[in-house]
Amino acid sequence: MNTRPFTSSRTTQKPWCGASVFVVACALACLLLLTPWMRAGLVAAQAPPKFLAPTITTELPEYEPGDAVVYSGDGFRRGEIVDVLASGSTNGSEVSGQSIADGTGAISGVLFLPLTYEVSYSVTATGLTSGRTAQTSFTDRVSLKIQTPSSPVRLNPGQVQLYVAVAQTSGGMGVQGLTLRWAPTGGTVNALISTTDTSGEASTLYTAGTVLGRHEVYAEAVTDPMINARQFLDIVAGKTTPTITWSNPADIVYGTALSAAQLNATASVLGTFVYTPPAGTVLGGGTGQTLHADFTPTDTTNYNSATADVTINVLEGVATVSLGNLSQTYDGTPKAVTATTTPPGLSVSMTYNGSGTVPTNAGSYAVVATIADPNYSGTASGTLVIAKATPAITWSNPADIVYGTALSSTQLNATASVAGSFVYTPGAGTVLNAGPGQLLHAAFTPADVANYESTIRDVLLRVNPTLLVIRANDKTKVYGAPLPPLDASYSGFVLGQGPGVLAGSLACATTATATSVSGTYPITCSGQTSSNYAITFAAGTLTITGDPPPGVTPVASSTPASAGARAVGGIAERPSAEEPATGMHFWDWAVGFSSVVLVVLAVVALGGTGARGLRRRK
Numbered sequence: 001m002n003t004r005p006f007t008s009s010r011t012t013q014k015p016w017c018g019a020s021v022f023v024v025a026c027a028l029a030c031l032l033l034l035t036p037w038m039r040a041g042l043v044a045a046q047a048p049p050k051f052l053a054p055t056i057t058t059e060l061p062e063y064e065p066g067d068a069v070v071y072s073g074d075g076f077r078r079g080e081i082v083d084v085l086a087s088g089s090t091n092g093s094e095v096s097g098q099s100i101a102d103g104t105g106a107i108s109g110v111l112f113l114p115l116t117y118e119v120s121y122s123v124t125a126t127g128l129t130s131g132r133t134a135q136t137s138f139t140d141r142v143s144l145k146i147q148t149p150s151s152p153v154r155l156n157p158g159q160v161q162l163y164v165a166v167a168q169t170s171g172g173m174g175v176q177g178l179t180l181r182w183a184p185t186g187g188t189v190n191a192l193i194s195t196t197d198t199s200g201e202a203s204t205l206y207t208a209g210t211v212l213g214r215h216e217v218y219a220e221a222v223t224d225p226m227i228n229a230r231q232f233l234d235i236v237a238g239k240t241t242p243t244i245t246w247s248n249p250a251d252i253v254y255g256t257a258l259s260a261a262q263l264n265a266t267a268s269v270l271g272t273f274v275y276t277p278p279a280g281t282v283l284g285g286g287t288g289q290t291l292h293a294d295f296t297p298t299d300t301t302n303y304n305s306a307t308a309d310v311t312i313n314v315l316e317g318v319a320t321v322s323l324g325n326l327s328q329t330y331d332g333t334p335k336a337v338t339a340t341t342t343p344p345g346l347s348v349s350m351t352y353n354g355s356g357t358v359p360t361n362a363g364s365y366a367v368v369a370t371i372a373d374p375n376y377s378g379t380a381s382g383t384l385v386i387a388k389a390t391p392a393i394t395w396s397n398p399a400d401i402v403y404g405t406a407l408s409s410t411q412l413n414a415t416a417s418v419a420g421s422f423v424y425t426p427g428a429g430t431v432l433n434a435g436p437g438q439l440l441h442a443a444f445t446p447a448d449v450a451n452y453e454s455t456i457r458d459v460l461l462r463v464n465p466t467l468l469v470i471r472a473n474d475k476t477k478v479y480g481a482p483l484p485p486l487d488a489s490y491s492g493f494v495l496g497q498g499p500g501v502l503a504g505s506l507a508c509a510t511t512a513t514a515t516s517v518s519g520t521y522p523i524t525c526s527g528q529t530s531s532n533y534a535i536t537f538a539a540g541t542l543t544i545t546g547d548p549p550p551g552v553t554p555v556a557s558s559t560p561a562s563a564g565a566r567a568v569g570g571i572a573e574r575p576s577a578e579e580p581a582t583g584m585h586f587w588d589w590a591v592g593f594s595s596v597v598l599v600v601l602a603v604v605a606l607g608g609t610g611a612r613g614l615r616r617r618k
Contacts, residue, residue, distance in 0.1 A: 054134040056084070056107075056125040062139040065118075069111040073125050073134055076101040080129035086111050088118030088140070101127070113140075145229060146217050152234035242297055243268040244308035254285045254317040254375040262291065265308055271297040285375040287313040314375075319346055321369045321380035330389045330451045334358035337384050339369045347372040352384065362388045362451045391446055392417040393457040400462040403434040403532040404494030411440065414457055420446035431495060434465040434532045468492035468533035472508050472523040472540030479546030482514050488525045488540070492533065502528040502535075510542045518544045 054075035063069055069086065076082055078101055085096045093116045099107035107125065118140040125134045215235060220228035246265035263275045276292040283289055288311045297303035324338040336358045339348040349372045352358065352365040359365050364385050371378040395414035412424045425441040432438050437460045446452035469491040475484045486508035490499055499506070504527045512521035523540035 052105075054105075054125065054127070054132040056123060056134040056136050058123065058136060058138045060138065062141045063113060064141050065113055065115045067113050069113060069121075069123075069138065070108075071111065071123065071125075071136075072106070072108040073099075074104070074106045075134070076105045076107060076125075076127045076132055077130040078103050078105055080127050082107045083126045083128060084109060084111065084123065085126075086113070086121045086123045088116070089120045089122070090118045090140075091116050093118050093121075099125075146219055146231040149233075152236050239302055239304045241304040242271065242295060242306050244293065244295055244306050246293060246308045246310050248310045249291070249312045251313040251315055252283075253315050255282060256314075257282050258291075262312060263293070265293045265295070265310075267295050267297070267306065269297050269299065269303055271295050271303075283312070283314045285314050285316045289314060316377040317375055319343060319371050319373070319376040319378035321348060321371065321378050323367060323369060323380055323382040326367070326382050326384050327387070328384070329387045330360075330362040332360065332451075334360050335384065335386050337367050337369070337382070339380070341371065341378070343376075346376055346378075359384070359386065362386045388451055388453045390453045390455050391420065391444060393442065393444055393455060395442060395457045395459050397459045398440070398461050400464055401432075402464045403466040404431060405463075406431050407440075411461060412442070414442040414444070416444050416446070418446050418448065418452055420444055420452070432461070432463045434463045436460075436462045438463055465530070465532055465534040466492060466494055468530070468535045469538055470506070470525055470528065470535060471538035472525045474540045474543070475510075475523060476543040476545065477514075479518050479544055479548065480515060483510065483512065483542075486510060486523055486525075486540075486542075499528070502530045502533070504528045508540075512542050512544060516544055517548065518546055520544075 052075040054073065056071060056073035059070040059072075071084060073082070080101050082099050082101060083096065084099060084107075085094065087094050093114050095111045095113060097109050097111050099109040101107050111123075113121075120137055120139045122135060122137045127133070213235065215233045217231045217233055219230075244265055244267055249262035249264075252262070258275075258277060258279050258281045260279070263273075263279055265273055265275075267273075272295070274294045274296075276294070277283070291310050291312055293308045295306045295308070297305065320342045322340045322342075324340065325335070326337060328335040337350060337352075339350065341348060348369050350356070350358075351368045351370075354366075364383055367382045367384050369380045369382075393414055393416055398411040398413075401411070407424075407426060407428050407430045409428070412422075412428055414422055414424075416422075421444070423443045423445070425443070426432070440459050440461050442457045442459075443454065444456065445454050470488050471491065472486065472488045475486065477484050488506060488508055493501075506525055507527040508523055508525040510521050510523045521542040521544065523542050525537050525540075528535065
């Protein structure tokens, strides 16, 4: 035997390769084995479902007219619409609805019954896709209600009857008459009434008598004893109600507090009163106000509480009214009168000449003030006088003017605080004489004469004199000729006036005479005055030409002659060079001769003495 290991030229196999081939082979075998069962399952899944028999039921077996009927069902095709119809058996009432089957084929919904009574209803559900139907039914029910006083009922002494009634509360005209009976528990029926009409109502007076304890009240339908109602009523002995005596109190005046004089009710038994409003209350004014009393008896076992009401009249109190501000002055605003009341603080309504509007315009108004308070009365009257207002005038003393200036709006410029017109005295265009403190007067008339007074105003005006120059006219003459007539020229007259308006006479003069030597001499004027002119006199000049006759040596005179004066000796000389040029010196022959004689005598007297003296010096 060859002991060498086996060798091959193929690649040595991994241990896990054989295992993998084995697993794959097993999986293929299982798949082949399971395929028939899988095919059968698919066929089964594609087969149509098997439906249960459809059903429909209502939540309750009976309903009253107008109730909501809750239904449910099953066995319909998934998702299909199912019609549900309820049909009445007596009057043919019908009500319908729809429901959609869910994934299990179930349906549910609500139907609302009409108020018409039906003995019963049949309900049919129909699938609109599958055509499957299901049916059920329910009955229509009638209800009765017994009406009695609230239990327990307390019968007061002498009271033996109670009102009891029974009425059909649902079901339309389903009840053809009712039977109503009463009986003490365990006793016999002591009252019975039946009705066979279709009103569905029955009632009577239950005579309880003196039978106390629990009573049974029973009612049933005449045609159907199953339609019935039962109620128990406890009847107990009653209490006596006390008698309250309380009369309407006498009228009181506002401000009077309630007291025992008004709150004086009495009862037939012992007990206590509580009054509303209580003692001490001051009621407002008014008639027929209610006073209320609640009485609680001491013996509450046998006596009831009681109440009583009366009415009282509260008369208004008397108040006084005092009026103020009855004299006022117009200013364009309403002028209300003031009112003060006693007691203070009361409301007051005012009328002016019968109107509630407060007046504004000047005039007299009848005022009536009336207390406007529900608790007081009072009135007062008076007269409101609204005086006219006096306008304010503004006018200052005008600036000075000079004579000849006519008055104008520069001076006549008054203004007023309201519309109106001025009349001035003196008027515009007037020329006033010169003088200080001259009166200007303005009379103002307002446009609204109903509410404003006319008024006046004065101012003072200074009129200064106008400057007037009277100038002496210049004149000329020849030496030895008579003086010419002297006159003057005027400058400054106004208003076309002339020298005739001046007082006095014009007088003009010069220092020259007819024999005055040549030269110029002043001419002056005077003598005229005026209050309207400030006069200035201006000098003129007299000019003299020519020389005195030859050979005449005039002697100068230190006393000049006035104009027109006659020269002494009839000779006038020209003044020497040492004398003023404007002066004139007159030479008198007698004076000149005397002077010559005196000179000669002096020379003779001094001649000898002088000669001797001269000789001695030699």
